[in-house]
Amino acid sequence: MLSIPFPPVSVDPTAPASPCIRACRIDGDGLCRGCLRTGDEIACWSRLGEAERRHLMETVLADRKRERYRFLDRLREREQVGGVLHPLRHPPAGDGWNRSELDDLLPDAGALAEAAVLVGLVPRQAGTQVLLTRRTDALRHHGGQVSFPGGRVERDDAGVLGAALRESHEEIALAAVQVAPLGYLDPFLTVSGFRVTPVVAAIDPDYVPQPHPDEVAEVFEVPFEFLMSASHLHQVEMEFRGRRRSVLEYDWPGQRIWGATAAILYNLRRRLEEAA
Template sequence: MGACRLDAGGICGGCLRSSTEIAQWPRLGDAARRQMMDTVLAGRTRDRYRFLGALQERHALRAVLHPLQRPPAGHGWNRSELDDLLPPSPLAEAAVLVGLVPRAGAGTQVLLTLRTDTLRQHGGQVSFPGGRIEPADAGALAAALRESHEEIALDARQVAPLGYLDPFLTSSGFRVTPVVAAVDPDYVPRPDPGEVADVFEVPLDYLMAAEHLRQVHIHYAGRPRSVLEYDWPGRRIWGATAAILYNLRRRLEEGA
């Protein structure tokens, strides 16, 4: 499908299908696909990602995310806000990892990073691990996993992909595809000092509560605009990161 990459065992690390199953997928009917997902792929998921069972929100998330087999198309759900800011040339494709960490006794946590002040774009801001999709990447999922490994040494075997959120556009000219995934709570972050100043977690329940998100009205590039923002002790979570979390909340609320 152009987005799968097989491991040494002949299984795609993202969708957990074999090469034969990938080739057969377009010819299967909905009932056959559902049967495979509920039996074969569910079993492989349990075997490979045992920590996924501790993520209480996994079923609700899978019901509302774009499936791994069909990355979302479209111009970005916030296009109307940025029409007058986007460059005339095609947007660069990027991907980020919305990592959800099931913590025993503390609930699900969202994995976030603080970018170093010296970075040319979005320096000093809170963000998800991720970056530009390179030609060698087999799609958004592969890029999000690669960037997460490069930035915070998160091993792909400690990431259980669940699906995609809607694409989001940035004023810097990127179309960002967020990949939602469970992350093994045993991971040990080792941030790349050239890109990441800190790695921290915020409870998902806090970020999904409407009262914790506010709109900040600004005047930028000739007209009024609004920016989404959370307050968290010692951290300002705003801009693209806050908007992606808002998109996650809305999809969970609306169930679609």
């Protein structure tokens, strides 16, 4: 199995307190979609002292988060998973962790297209599930494959988080208010030339999938516990562009979960193992 040293998760402790996660958009309730501040609170933030900012973040905004994302408390792995992710305020930089595996396949780093996917964790009574999709066969990139909802970061998106939320809504009608972002995994590079940033989030279990027929053939769930077990993930050798290469694949019945999707889940599993 792959043995890759993932970059450390770090935050500058001297940075001023701010709840901004770069998903800036005022919703119909008058609150920013990302930080849950009102327009007035955002406008006066720079004039507040550090103690006032932290008080608002730890009380007022924390209460608003609990009210908006009531389902978040039902996610059993919330603290465990959240503790190993890059924080929402600091999307990870740099090349994908698998760059060395694809050096002879990819263009220069500057030519890579930015993309984002949503790794959705659904808290169910029987245990947490991971939300996955199967793409339609006609798509240009990775048609017919199992994937996370997501796609290319567009100019109007609020960064990778905004792209993941927009694409999830377009592909499977997942509303932003039903998504509680937790943090980022390490960027991953695809053979199609994308630098993908995975956004890990809790998803409201009341969400009802409505797949866009031109993009998504099926939406399904797989137990988180199954996907985080090393015994269910295998390394498969295959011939690709003139040489033998290794890809990861799960032995989940009925769906082939492999390639980039399996690698992103592997990244999460390894981070959890290293933190244990």
